[in-house]
Amino acid sequence: MIWNEKKECMSRDEMTALQSARLVKLVDYVYHNVEFYRKKMQNLGLLPSDIKGIEDISKLPFTTKDDLRDNYPFGLFAVPQSQIVRVHASSGTTGKATVVGYTRKDLDIWSECVARCLAMADVSKNDVIQVAYGYGLFTGGLGAHYGAEKIGAMVVPMSTGNTKKLTTMMLDFKATAIACTPSYLLHISEVLAEEGKLGELKLKTAICGAEPWTEKMHQDIERRLNIHAHDIYGLSEIMGPGVACDCIYNKGLHVCEDHFYPEILNSDTLTAVPDGEVGELVFTTLTKEGLPLIRYRTKDLTSIDRTPCECGRTSARISRFKGRVDDMLIIRGVNVFPSQVEAALAEVPEVSPHYVIVVDRVNNLDTLEIQVEVNPEYFTDEIRGLEKLNKKITHVISQALGLNPKVKIVEPQTLVRSQGKAVHVIDNRKLY
Amino acid sequence: MSAKQLSVFIENRQGRLGEVLNVLKNNDVNILSLSLADTTEYGLLRLIVNKPEIGKEKLAEQGFSTMLTAVLVIEIQHEAGSLQTLLEILSKRDINIEYMYGLSTNANRAFVVLKTSDLNKASDVLAEYGIKCLTSEDVCAL
Numbered sequence: 016m017i018w019n020e021k022k023e024c025m026s027r028d029e030m031t032a033l034q035s036a037r038l039v040k041l042v043d044y045v046y047h048n049v050e051f052y053r054k055k056m057q058n059l060g061l062l063p064s065d066i067k068g069i070e071d072i073s074k075l076p077f078t079t080k081d082d083l084r085d086n087y088p089f090g091l092f093a094v095p096q097s098q099i100v101r102v103h104a105s106s107g108t109t110g111k112a113t114v115v116g117y118t119r120k121d122l123d124i125w126s127e128c129v130a131r132c133l134a135m136a137d138v139s140k141n142d143v144i145q146v147a148y149g150y151g152l153f154t155g156g157l158g159a160h161y162g163a164e165k166i167g168a169m170v171v172p173m174s175t176g177n178t179k180k181l182t183t184m185m186l187d188f189k190a191t192a193i194a195c196t197p198s199y200l201l202h203i204s205e206v207l208a209e210e211g212k213l214g215e216l217k218l219k220t221a222i223c224g225a226e227p228w229t230e231k232m233h234q235d236i237e238r239r240l241n242i243h244a245h246d247i248y249g250l251s252e253i254m255g256p257g258v259a260c261d262c263i264y265n266k267g268l269h270v271c272e273d274h275f276y277p278e279i280l281n282s283d284t285l286t287a288v289p290d291g292e293v294g295e296l297v298f299t300t301l302t303k304e305g306l307p308l309i310r311y312r313t314k315d316l317t318s319i320d321r322t323p324c325e326c327g328r329t330s331a332r333i334s335r336f337k338g339r340v341d342d343m344l345i346i347r348g349v350n351v352f353p354s355q356v357e358a359a360l361a362e363v364p365e366v367s368p369h370y371v372i373v374v375d376r377v378n379n380l381d382t383l384e385i386q387v388e389v390n391p392e393y394f395t396d397e398i399r400g401l402e403k404l405n406k407k408i409t410h411v412i413s414q415a416l417g418l419n420p421k422v423k424i425v426e427p428q429t430l431v432r433s434q435g436k437a438v439h440v441i442d443n444r445k446l447y
Numbered sequence: 448m449s450a451k452q453l454s455v456f457i458e459n460r461q462g463r464l465g466e467v468l469n470v471l472k473n474n475d476v477n478i479l480s481l482s483l484a485d486t487t488e489y490g491l492l493r494l495i496v497n498k499p500e501i502g503k504e505k506l507a508e509q510g511f512s513t514m515l516t517a518v519l520v521i522e523i524q525h526e527a528g529s530l531q532t533l534l535e536i537l538s539k540r541d542i543n544i545e546y547m548y549g550l551s552t553n554a555n556r557a558f559v560v561l562k563t564s565d566l567n568k569a570s571d572v573l574a575e576y577g578i579k580c581l582t583s584e585d586v587c588a589l
């Protein structure tokens with residue numbers, strides 16, 4: 016089902032006209048209500064009247080996560096505090112958190128966008144959906160919750176942390192949908208498999224997000240649970256989950272581009288790359304009141320496709336994420352993305368999808384260790400067999416990365432199973 | 448005819464061997480013989496126990512990678528040269544030894560645990576020479 020056919024299926028010309036009108040209004044709004052943007056525009060010699068349509072967006076300044084931190088907590092808000100009805104905050108790994116604020120209208124639009132995404136995942140009012148993202152300052156739980164309520168589904172606000180209770184209720188309530196991180200869903204499938212209860216599941220769809228996952232992991236989840244798994248994308252700075260989601264055709268994530276204007280830029284030159292080429296995703300919030308952001312650099316790498324989709328939607332689609340500008344590790348001068356390691360390991364049936372990359376520096380030389388778990392059914396009691404497997408893994412990874420890793424086989428279930436975001440990289444290098 | 452060996456994968460971490468032994472002790476699984484093959488990173492613990500199935504089940508519950516492997520348990524004369532005689536028989540028929548270790552009882556009897564390339568063939572070859580391989584039940588009764 017298409018939740019909002021008028022907005023999701025409009026022609027490119029209509030969409031461009033709508034985006035242009037909204038951008039002009041937005042620029043005027045931030046110029047008069049956010050000192051940070053007024054100053055940035057003044058420094059560039061820009062007046063709101065210089066922005067006449069979406070084609071002028073490249074004249075506008077960028078916004079980064081650092082800008083949000085520097086203006087902690089409410090410095091970039093465009094409305095008085097009395098009009099803010101909710102805040103969320105993302106945990107900063109370094110220093111301050113970033114705080115985002117929403118007006119009542121912002122929350123309405125957020126619910127609308129999540130509802131569109133859930134409809135793409137075939138969720139309707141007839142469904143029972145477990146929301147197993149964390150509730151609280153993190154946008155995942157409440158974001159998915161409000162969208163699911165808007166659609167009219169029966170919402171079970173599980174949050175994270177108690178897998179036993181989750182699986183019990185999943186079976187007892189005959190849950191047909193779940194929203195959680197993909198690694199947590201894999202964990203849930205393992206728990207159900209151990210209990211021999213996979214066959215009793217009524218689940219048909221999953222809406223997974225908040226961390227990058229590969230196509231292989233996507234297929235694994237679909238096969239193990241016999242469901243459709245959908246990739247929902249969002250980031251708290253822009254709104255939260257619901258910025259984009261993939262439909263049943265699995266040909267990229269439809270962006271709610273009447274609210275969030277996507278640009279794909281070369282992350283070095285910051286100029287637009289052609290459709291289909293990989294670059295950094297940059298968003299402008301076209302309708303936000305509380306915390307409007309102009310050209311926010313997500314640091315996520317993806318490509319865009321603006322051709323209509325088989326599902327009938329015309330909204331632009333961004334590809335599954337190719338990694339993050341920040342996640343990129345430079346090891347012995349080679350660019351390495353954890354997603355490459357994950358994709359390589361997916362080719363080796365003997366290992367489980369869980370892995371940890373440990374990077375260190377010994378005698379001024381970078382070391383790369385990949386820790387993997389052997390699937391119990393492939394376990395062997397001969398050292399020769401394990402060494403052979405080790406060589407095989409080393410080979411596929413060195414083929415994928417152009418680097419020779421040290422592969423370490425560890426006991427099953429020892430790698431960190433996250434209920435939030437998966438920890439895939441431990442970088443022990445002390446760089447001066 | 449073969450016997451069941453309990454094999455356990457353990458990382459070279461402080462206390463892991465102790466944990467395996469503890470699980471076995473708590474479930475009243477008695478060890479008749481063991482061998483530990485190790486590399487710098489992990490070890491493979493091979494055990495002949497009185498209750499291999501229970502040992503495997505309880506260790507798996509505790510998250511260990513374990514499996515039951517078929518091995519040959521053969522009684523040999525407790526005297527010099529008897530092991531060599533046995534190995535020559537197998538070698539003549541192109542049977543490779545993957546690994547082996549000893550097992551002895553307090554009744555002054557000696558046994559050898561063998562993992563070979565083709566276990567059934569090995570067992571048949573030994574039978575031709577009148578050498579009997581013990582089953583798990585035989586081992587428990589020792």
Ligand SMILES: [Zn+2]
Nearest residue numbers: 262324326328
């Ligand atoms: Zn579609």
